[in-house]
Amino acid sequence: MKFESQPSYSLGQRTPATREVAAGENSGNVTLVSQSALGAINRGRVLQALYDNGPKSRADLARLAGVNRTTITGIVQPMIEDQLLIEGDASPSDVKGGKPARPLYFNPDAPMLGAVLLLPGTIQSCLVALTGEIKAVTKAEFDPHGDTEAFIAAMTKTLTAALSQAQRAPFGIGVASAGMIDSDKGTILTVNLAPVLTGLPLVAILQERFSLPVVIDHHPRALLVGDRWFGPGRGQQNFAAVYTGEVLGGAFFIDGKVYRGLAGSGGELGHSVVQIDGALCNCGKHGCWETVAALPWLRKEAVRMGLPHPRSVTCARLVKETDEGSNAAEELLDRYARNVAFGIVNLQQTLSLNSYVLHGDVAGGGMKAAELIRRHVEQLVVKRPGQEISITVNGIGEGHTALRGAAGLVLSSHLKLVI
Amino acid sequence: MKFESQPSYSLGQRTPATREVAAGENSGNVTLVSQSALGAINRGRVLQALYDNGPKSRADLARLAGVNRTTITGIVQPMIEDQLLIEGDASPSDVKGGKPARPLYFNPDAPMLGAVLLLPGTIQSCLVALTGEIKAVTKAEFDPHGDTEAFIAAMTKTLTAALSQAQRAPFGIGVASAGMIDSDKGTILTVNLAPVLTGLPLVAILQERFSLPVVIDHHPRALLVGDRWFGPGRGQQNFAAVYTGEVLGGAFFIDGKVYRGLAGSGGELGHSVVQIDGALCNCGKHGCWETVAALPWLRKEAVRMGLPHPRSVTCARLVKETDEGSNAAEELLDRYARNVAFGIVNLQQTLSLNSYVLHGDVAGGGMKAAELIRRHVEQLVVKRPGQEISITVNGIGEGHTALRGAAGLVLSSHLKLVI
DNA sequence: AGCAGTTAGTTTGTACCTCGCACAAACTTA
DNA sequence: TAAGTTTGTGCGAGGTACAAACTAACTGCT
Numbered sequence: 078m079k080f081e082s083q084p085s086y087s088l089g090q091r092t093p094a095t096r097e098v099a100a101g102e103n104s105g106n107v108t109l110v111s112q113s114a115l116g117a118i119n120r121g122r123v124l125q126a127l128y129d130n131g132p133k134s135r136a137d138l139a140r141l142a143g144v145n146r147t148t149i150t151g152i153v154q155p156m157i158e159d160q161l162l163i164e165g166d167a168s169p170s171d172v173k174g175g176k177p178a179r180p181l182y183f184n185p186d187a188p189m190l191g192a193v194l195l196l197p198g199t200i201q202s203c204l205v206a207l208t209g210e211i212k213a214v215t216k217a218e219f220d221p222h223g224d225t226e227a228f229i230a231a232m233t234k235t236l237t238a239a240l241s242q243a244q245r246a247p248f249g250i251g252v253a254s255a256g257m258i259d260s261d262k263g264t265i266l267t268v269n270l271a272p273v274l275t276g277l278p279l280v281a282i283l284q285e286r287f288s289l290p291v292v293i294d295h296h297p298r299a300l301l302v303g304d305r306w307f308g309p310g311r312g313q314q315n316f317a318a319v320y321t322g323e324v325l326g327g328a329f330f331i332d333g334k335v336y337r338g339l340a341g342s343g344g345e346l347g348h349s350v351v352q353i354d355g356a357l358c359n360c361g362k363h364g365c366w367e368t369v370a371a372l373p374w375l376r377k378e379a380v381r382m383g384l385p386h387p388r389s390v391t392c393a394r395l396v397k398e399t400d401e402g403s404n405a406a407e408e409l410l411d412r413y414a415r416n417v418a419f420g421i422v423n424l425q426q427t428l429s430l431n432s433y434v435l436h437g438d439v440a441g442g443g444m445k446a447a448e449l450i451r452r453h454v455e456q457l458v459v460k461r462p463g464q465e466i467s468i469t470v471n472g473i474g475e476g477h478t479a480l481r482g483a484a485g486l487v488l489s490s491h492l493k494l495v496i
Numbered sequence: 497m498k499f500e501s502q503p504s505y506s507l508g509q510r511t512p513a514t515r516e517v518a519a520g521e522n523s524g525n526v527t528l529v530s531q532s533a534l535g536a537i538n539r540g541r542v543l544q545a546l547y548d549n550g551p552k553s554r555a556d557l558a559r560l561a562g563v564n565r566t567t568i569t570g571i572v573q574p575m576i577e578d579q580l581l582i583e584g585d586a587s588p589s590d591v592k593g594g595k596p597a598r599p600l601y602f603n604p605d606a607p608m609l610g611a612v613l614l615l616p617g618t619i620q621s622c623l624v625a626l627t628g629e630i631k632a633v634t635k636a637e638f639d640p641h642g643d644t645e646a647f648i649a650a651m652t653k654t655l656t657a658a659l660s661q662a663q664r665a666p667f668g669i670g671v672a673s674a675g676m677i678d679s680d681k682g683t684i685l686t687v688n689l690a691p692v693l694t695g696l697p698l699v700a701i702l703q704e705r706f707s708l709p710v711v712i713d714h715h716p717r718a719l720l721v722g723d724r725w726f727g728p729g730r731g732q733q734n735f736a737a738v739y740t741g742e743v744l745g746g747a748f749f750i751d752g753k754v755y756r757g758l759a760g761s762g763g764e765l766g767h768s769v770v771q772i773d774g775a776l777c778n779c780g781k782h783g784c785w786e787t788v789a790a791l792p793w794l795r796k797e798a799v800r801m802g803l804p805h806p807r808s809v810t811c812a813r814l815v816k817e818t819d820e821g822s823n824a825a826e827e828l829l830d831r832y833a834r835n836v837a838f839g840i841v842n843l844q845q846t847l848s849l850n851s852y853v854l855h856g857d858v859a860g861g862g863m864k865a866a867e868l869i870r871r872h873v874e875q876l877v878v879k880r881p882g883q884e885i886s887i888t889v890n891g892i893g894e895g896h897t898a899l900r901g902a903a904g905l906v907l908s909s910h911l912k913l914v915i
Numbered sequence: 916a917g918c919a920g921t922t923a924g925t926t927t928g929t930a931c932c933t934c935g936c937a938c939a940a941a942c943t944t945a
Numbered sequence: 946t947a948a949g950t951t952t953g954t955g956c957g958a959g960g961t962a963c964a965a966a967c968t969a970a971c972t973g974c975t
Binding site: 115118119144257259266315327331336338339340342343344345346347348349350351352353355360362369416419422423424426427428429430431457458459461462464 | 530531676734750758761763764766769770781835846848877881
């Protein structure tokens with residue numbers, strides 16, 4: 078599957094090959110900013126400003142970035158000609174007098190992004206427009222213990238089905254996967270619940286079949302980017318996404334960049350220790366955060382406390398039952414919130430990001446759960462004067478946030494160059 | 497106190513005033529890289545490469561950074577003329593044939609950096625050469641509960657004494673301080689053991705008196721920069737510094753940059769929780785890492801176990817007594833190492849930096865303590881294939897590492913622009 | 916000794932980017 | 946209708962990195 082008509086400008090490094098050439102034999106630890114890279118960087122930042130702030134005029138963008146208006150014109154003009162951006166009609170502005178500003182926004186028909194969400198047993202592929210719209214969703218299932226070839230065939234088939242509905246070449250393909258991912262090498266290291274994926278060099282495989290830039294990252298990082306793009310993290314420079322469910326995970330947005338850690342292994346929070354010599358964890362260690370703040374703990378406690386249908390209890394149900402007056406539910410919910418809070422406290426003491434977006438089970442508990450957790454965090458953290466800690470939930474269907482995030486991963490990896 | 501003869505080129509933003517002008521009314525979250533900033537950025541990176549790798553020829557630097565040789569010439573030539581760098585004699589190289597390379601290195605007589613280490617009751621000021629040499633150390637004491645004016649007078653006096661021995665204007669002044677620091681605003685928030693410092697806007701005060709760029713940061717961050725500059729972190733792009741003693745603290749070097757967190761509050765690791773509902777901490781919470789891995793814990797346990805002179809026990813002494821065959825010392829040392837390891841494990845699970853430099857009490861235990869801790873970390877961390885975790889100690893007199901780090905803070909804040 | 920080959924560093928010209936200035940377009944206010 | 950304001954656009958200036966071509970200095974072979 079090949080596409081034509083690449084845009085006349087570059088959004089950054091468009092293919093891994095280009096990247097290798099650009100980096101050359103640069104084995105050192107210094108990278109200078111080259112003249113040509115500068116253009117790509119600034120183009121990327123202007124686009125990001127448009128993501129973050131919505132439609133803006135050239136003059137607004139110039140003010141926002143502290144640069145000359147002419148600079149913005151020079152950057153956006155080719156993008157308008159290339160139909161990536163659209164110049165809207167002059168809108169009635171709030172300022173008096175003067176030529177009315179013409180807002181710039183993303184062309185809904187601009188090149189889209191391929192996105193894949195890979196969870197044990199299921200593949201979800203789609204196209205994501207720069208406006209965040211999700212199109213051409215195709216799903217497939219695979220045998221987690223089956224044959225690699227069969228999985229690759231299923232993967233290729235759904236992705237082809239989704240991508241073929243694009244009119245112009247997508248900018249790239251982003252894959253969000255459960256499990257342990259090496260995002261540098263582009264391989265899946267291990268997925269406990271889907272051994273067929275173990276060691277799969279998925280990026281190389283997809284790159285070869287689709288001739289597009291491909292990025293893979295783990296699920297929480299996709300949620301983070303989804304938050305940043307169209308969720309509560311929009312426009313923020315520092316925040317963390319935290320996922321709770323059967324397992325716990327997290328990802329960080331630091332100083333305007335997605336944090337990966339070496340080989341993309343940052344954010345494996347589930348196995349940070351909050352209880353030395355505590356309960357045994359799946360990983361073989363004791364007292365991991367996952368042993369006190371994930372669903373298995375919640376359900377075990379529900380059994381112990383004699384709650385109704387304890388094996389299927391969720392945060393959402395606890396909130397509902399609390400509202401209906403169940404003291405037992407309220408008590409368990411509070412303990413759950415407190416246990417979740419400990420992990421956030423440790424993050425806060427370490428990175429001091431001040432802003433946390435919750436996903437997964439606790440997100441089902443909505444604002445009430447978030448507020449409960451926030452209160453525990455406030456109590457447990459060492460306060461600094463004037464410091465406010467924000468805890469929000471992203472309740473949008475998880476699949477959508479992760480898919481948007483997977484798409485955003487491609488984009489951000491090509492916009493935010495490592496400089 | 498004023499200096500003359502500024503260099504003809506700029507190493508970045510030389511004064512806060514310039515910075516404000518440069519940022520303009522940029523209240524947004526986007527910053528484009530301007531053409532002129534590009535030069536400053538690359539100049540800074542070349543200098544950093546020289547720090548990291550020691551004397552290098554232009555050609556080597558070009559290869560290291562993946563840029564053209566002519567670019568390096570253009571960058572270093574003004575610095576040589578300005579006597580910041582010196583071009584060494586052609587040295588016999590290992591390659592056969594060709595014109596011999598001429599190494600570039602820092603002029604020991606180049607402008608130096610002012611550095612201050614502020615601990616409860618004591619002030620230490622000095623000059624630090626770009627070669628790392630520490631000169632003109634002057635010390636003073638102050639009453640931690642005394643008068644603010646008296647403190648400022650003492651501070652100004654020692655710093656003036658140190659700076660007056662410089663022949664050219666220092667690049668700036670770096671302050672490393674105990675306690676909670678707001679490095680954005682340049683103020684000391686609180687120092688538990690020195691109330692006189694509470695709320696002191698030290699950066700503004702020093703900037704006014706010395707007309708130089710001034711940077712303040714907390715003690716562990718200075719240690720980090722000291723490590724990065726002349727310690728085990730030299731040339732590394734990702735590592736953490738961890739300080740243990742009466743209190744615990746840390747700082748991170750991430751992707752080639754010092755991590756600060758909002759208002760410089762990142763790295764307050766002592767109060768991350770490793771034992772839910774554990775022992776009561778000074779901060780009023782329970783189960784902080786500080787309650788199980790700092791000196792007070794160690795000494796309390798030494799008392800409990802009946803070790804000799806338990807109130808003055810240190811890691812160094814435990815190592816010595818272990819070597820001499822004391823089983824009790826060996827057992828306590830191992831438990832101490834394990835407790836320290838938990839904090840490092842949590843860092844590793846969160847940020848995945850893979851490299852840790854220890855300071856303070858555990859550093860006194862030398863390689864033996866480091867190896868013990870490393871073994872515990874290896875056992876407690878979720879291993880990824882091929883992942884190696886390095887734990888080292890920086891045993892150099894703490895004052896020196898912190899002072900060098902304080903100096904480095906100024907330099908790095910002026911070299912590594914936020915771009 | 917002399918020449919080819921190799922590497923270091925410089926000179927020169929080119930391409931690219933941002934900025935400041937001047938100006939037209941479009942709108943408001945008096 | 947005139948003055949004032951804001952947006953957006955040419956155009957030249959200044960600064961930066963790069964490529965090509967050159968000189969300088971050294972090695973190894975004949």
